[in-house]
Amino acid sequence: MLDPRRLRLLDDLSRLGTIAAVAQLRGYTASAVSQQLATLEREAGIPLLERTGRRVRLTDAGAALAAATDDVLLALEQAEASVLAARGTAVGTVRIGAFPTAVRTLLPTALARLAERHPGLRLHVVELDPADVPAALRDDRVDIGLVQDYDVVPRAAARGIQSAPLLEEAVHLATRGRAARTVADVRDEPWILAGPGTLCRAAAVHLCRAAGYEPVTRHVVDDFATVLALVAAGQGVAIVPQLAAVDVPPPVRLDPVGTTRRTRVAHRAGAGRRPEIRAFVDVLRAVAEELPHA
Amino acid sequence: MLDPRRLRLLDDLSRLGTIAAVAQLRGYTASAVSQQLATLEREAGIPLLERTGRRVRLTDAGAALAAATDDVLLALEQAEASVLAARGTAVGTVRIGAFPTAVRTLLPTALARLAERHPGLRLHVVELDPADVPAALRDDRVDIGLVQDYDVVPRAAARGIQSAPLLEEAVHLATRGRAARTVADVRDEPWILAGPGTLCRAAAVHLCRAAGYEPVTRHVVDDFATVLALVAAGQGVAIVPQLAAVDVPPPVRLDPVGTTRRTRVAHRAGAGRRPEIRAFVDVLRAVAEELPHA
DNA sequence: GATCGAGCATCAGCACACCTTACGGCTACC
DNA sequence: GGTAGCCGTAAGGTGTGCTGATGCTCGATC
Numbered sequence: 001m002l003d004p005r006r007l008r009l010l011d012d013l014s015r016l017g018t019i020a021a022v023a024q025l026r027g028y029t030a031s032a033v034s035q036q037l038a039t040l041e042r043e044a045g046i047p048l049l050e051r052t053g054r055r056v057r058l059t060d061a062g063a064a065l066a067a068a069t070d071d072v073l074l075a076l077e078q079a080e081a082s083v084l085a086a087r088g089t090a091v092g093t094v095r096i097g098a099f100p101t102a103v104r105t106l107l108p109t110a111l112a113r114l115a116e117r118h119p120g121l122r123l124h125v126v127e128l129d130p131a132d133v134p135a136a137l138r139d140d141r142v143d144i145g146l147v148q149d150y151d152v153v154p155r156a157a158a159r160g161i162q163s164a165p166l167l168e169e170a171v172h173l174a175t176r177g178r179a180a181r182t183v184a185d186v187r188d189e190p191w192i193l194a195g196p197g198t199l200c201r202a203a204a205v206h207l208c209r210a211a212g213y214e215p216v217t218r219h220v221v222d223d224f225a226t227v228l229a230l231v232a233a234g235q236g237v238a239i240v241p242q243l244a245a246v247d248v249p250p251p252v253r254l255d256p257v258g259t260t261r262r263t264r265v266a267h268r269a270g271a272g273r274r275p276e277i278r279a280f281v282d283v284l285r286a287v288a289e290e291l292p293h294a
Numbered sequence: 295m296l297d298p299r300r301l302r303l304l305d306d307l308s309r310l311g312t313i314a315a316v317a318q319l320r321g322y323t324a325s326a327v328s329q330q331l332a333t334l335e336r337e338a339g340i341p342l343l344e345r346t347g348r349r350v351r352l353t354d355a356g357a358a359l360a361a362a363t364d365d366v367l368l369a370l371e372q373a374e375a376s377v378l379a380a381r382g383t384a385v386g387t388v389r390i391g392a393f394p395t396a397v398r399t400l401l402p403t404a405l406a407r408l409a410e411r412h413p414g415l416r417l418h419v420v421e422l423d424p425a426d427v428p429a430a431l432r433d434d435r436v437d438i439g440l441v442q443d444y445d446v447v448p449r450a451a452a453r454g455i456q457s458a459p460l461l462e463e464a465v466h467l468a469t470r471g472r473a474a475r476t477v478a479d480v481r482d483e484p485w486i487l488a489g490p491g492t493l494c495r496a497a498a499v500h501l502c503r504a505a506g507y508e509p510v511t512r513h514v515v516d517d518f519a520t521v522l523a524l525v526a527a528g529q530g531v532a533i534v535p536q537l538a539a540v541d542v543p544p545p546v547r548l549d550p551v552g553t554t555r556r557t558r559v560a561h562r563a564g565a566g567r568r569p570e571i572r573a574f575v576d577v578l579r580a581v582a583e584e585l586p587h588a
Numbered sequence: 589g590a591t592c593g594a595g596c597a598t599c600a601g602c603a604c605a606c607c608t609t610a611c612g613g614c615t616a617c618c
Numbered sequence: 619g620g621t622a623g624c625c626g627t628a629a630g631g632t633g634t635g636c637t638g639a640t641g642c643t644c645g646a647t648c
Binding site: 589590591592593595598601602603604605606607608609610611612614616617618 | 629
């Protein structure tokens with residue numbers, strides 16, 4: 001029988017690319033990982049790794065085995081969830097990965113309510129961009145994550161990840177001035193965009209392209225409060241979701257762009273039956289329901 | 295992460311009932327199994343086993359975990375199959391569980407053809423009643439098994455087992471004499487039945503009951519050649535499938551009873567991609583296709 | 589083009605996990 | 619009430635898996 005711990009190392013390697021990174025992720029030395037993978041390779045009877053330069057690459061067989069590993073880890077986590085479900089009460093630590101806006105708006109209420117209902121539960125919040133959530137869930141760095149998709153940017157279905165809808169907000173164009181403006185109207189204005197690789201940036205760029213132009217980037221800022229301050233200072237235009245539209249500085253004007261942003265709460269498929277995961281998801285959905293959202 | 299080896303012991307226990315039996319199956323001492331299960335229980339954090347008298351019984355949590363284990367073992371075997379598939383050639387040992395009739399008719403040709411096509415393959419045949427095949431597959435005592443169902447006796451779908459149709463034969467009533475007879479006609483004759491728990495016996499009993507009577511058992515014999523000899527000796531009547539109807543002694547008359555027996559080749563779902571399993575199944579189906587069957 | 593650093597493999601050593609043997613307690617059955 | 623079957627615990631030996639040190643190769647840098 002193949003050892004799932006070794007399989008997991010191979011699976012990690014298929015995503016991270018280097019043995020050193022796998023070692024760091026799992027808290028081992030590179031030596032240990034190297035030895036374990038060598039053992040796995042000997043058991044398999046065929047080369048799984050290919051030494052290429054000073055790095056290492058998976059062979060076809062290695063990639064196939066890494067792919068098959070996902071099912072093993074899923075089944076194992078489901079088995080663990082079944083004992084936790086049998087144990088009943090929601091105890092232990094749950095690690096949540098969420099984006100800043102949610103941390104300020106949704107989470108405070110949710111955390112308070114959870115602490116009240118489940119005193120034994122310890123909650124650990126990690127600020128995490130939605131784009132990094134699937135990888136963080138897979139690597140077991142968080143148990144729950146908030147993901148997003150704009151209806152203009154389709155979300156890739158992540159294998160082994162389950163999610164439930166949380167809320168749906170309108171997206172606004174933030175400008176300075178009195179007149180209502182559309183994305184097409186501000187083609188000559190500089191833009192304030194989020195960092196590369198983020199969904200917010202992708203959505204903004206997509207909207208501009210749909211309006212027939214490429215946005216000129218002046219500032220790169222992730223935090224929406226800062227974004228609004230910059231817009232107020234006349235530094236450019238930006239798009240912001242409804243949730244971020246609190247304490248809008250007076251000179252800033254918000255006009256809906258006809259796009260919605262959906263937020264979902266995600267977890268590893270195998271963890272779905274864990275009581276603490278269920279409790280957290282339930283509370284989060286209840287809190288989102290109560291929120292005033294357009 | 296839960297250790298799949300420990301999980302497998304729990305899964306075995308859920309079917310075998312005693313720790314001693316699990317130990318014997320896996321080649322351990324009972325002490326080792328007891329210790330491993332105790333460790334699993336400590337990791338789970340809830341009682342999995344309940345000491346009842348001098349035996350042991352699974353708690354609800356234990357049964358749930360044992361059920362979840364099936365998916366783990368399936369995924370693990372699939373992972374192993376993926377490396378064997380990557381290695382390509384059909385080598386190693388394949389253990390086949392088959393009923394005597396098939397061993398005499400189907401297997402000789404199939405084994406010869408396999409030896410010719412895959413010289414590296416070692417084949418191990420175990421005589422096994424179809425009723426025991428699912429358990430033997432699950433316990434990893436065989437890799438391939440021949441199962442049967444009569445259309446009057448529905449086959450229970452076994453979880454984690456895959457099967458493919460092999461052949462379909464007519465079933466005959468064996469009597470001594472010249473006149474064609476039906477099952478209803480021989481209600482006053484003594485019957486020669488197969489051993490308790492076998493499908494053949496169940497099918498015969500079912501046919502009699504459908505004809506409105508309970509068969510009177512005179513002899514209990516599994517081997518069809520012996521059965522036919524006894525019928526020839528005027529010791530009673532019996533039903534035999536087409537495959538067994540070779541070298542029928544002269545005084546014996548065979549009349550179809552309108553029932554068919556289906557034979558299928560089965561293997562663990564996770565082993566489906568193993569090249570040696572595929573090769574064996576393919577050859578077996580080809581041989582069955584060539585066979586003259588009504 | 590020489591130097592340095594990153595990444596991986598190998599080796600020795602140590603701690604721990606796992607299995608066996610031996611033993612005792614308990615229960616069901618004769 | 620004796621006995622055999624079944625399970626759990628204790629002690630001990632063996633192997634596995636980790637760390638730390640060392641050496642190697644390749645790629646980037648000045």
